[in-house]
Amino acid sequence: GENVEQHPSTLSVQEGDSAVIKCTYSDSASNYFPWYKQELGKGPQLIIDIRSNVGEKKDQRIAVTLNKTAKHFSLHITETQPEDSAVYFCAAPSNQAGTALIFGKGTTLSVSS
Amino acid sequence: KAGVTQTPRYLIKTRGQQVTLSCSPISGHRSVSWYQQTPGQGLQFLFEYFSETQRNKGNFPGRFSGRQFSNSRSEMNVSTLELGDSALYLCASTPWGGNEQFFGPGTRLTVL
Secondary structure, three states: OOOEEEEOOEEEEEOOOOEEEEEEEOOOOOOEEEEEEEOOOOOOEEEEEEEOOOOEEEEOOEEEEEEOOOOEEEEEEOOOOHHHOEEEEEEEEOOOOOOOEEEOOOEEEEEEO | OOOOEEEOOEEEEOOOOOEEEEEEOOOOOOEEEEEEEEOOOEEEEEEEEEOOEEEEEOOOOOOEEEEEOOOOOEEEEEOOOOHHHOEEEEEEEEOOOOOOOEEOOOEEEEEO
């Protein structure tokens, strides 16, 4: 937190290709970095998260990497499928008390078959 | 386990009116957060409640308020609605001692 920048804003890939979305954050005290997927008409769904004591975490076709020195983290989706098409958001904790998150502006991923 | 539920799902109001939105967290979760989502500003934090107390508040005017009940259900209220309040209002619940926020489907508010 307090500022989270996300790139790119749109991403189009062919089915089977990989997709990478990158985020940077400003608060060096941040220690928890979730990624959300939002489909049309639905709320954001937590798909993976990483804590500052690890550099990489993987869950089947998705992985997240964290570089605390550079203050950036990335989402990697391999072997993309049409059902991966959605808006993806990265987030980092606010520096206030509690569990408030600061979100990136989102990346619209389109996977064409 | 049932997810976060929000009611109503859709709401149409006119300027100057007030509105109350409701959120039921996942069973056992005691923290409830509210966010506003608009195409221009994205997802913005409104406030968080834990054990019936507001623990954190975002940068929104005093027209936006909330509360939490003893069963962890939460409501948010917006008074004197403005056109710019049209948005998707999302509620998220967090398990005790955790960071993860689990979102509901949202309430789509349209102000005419």
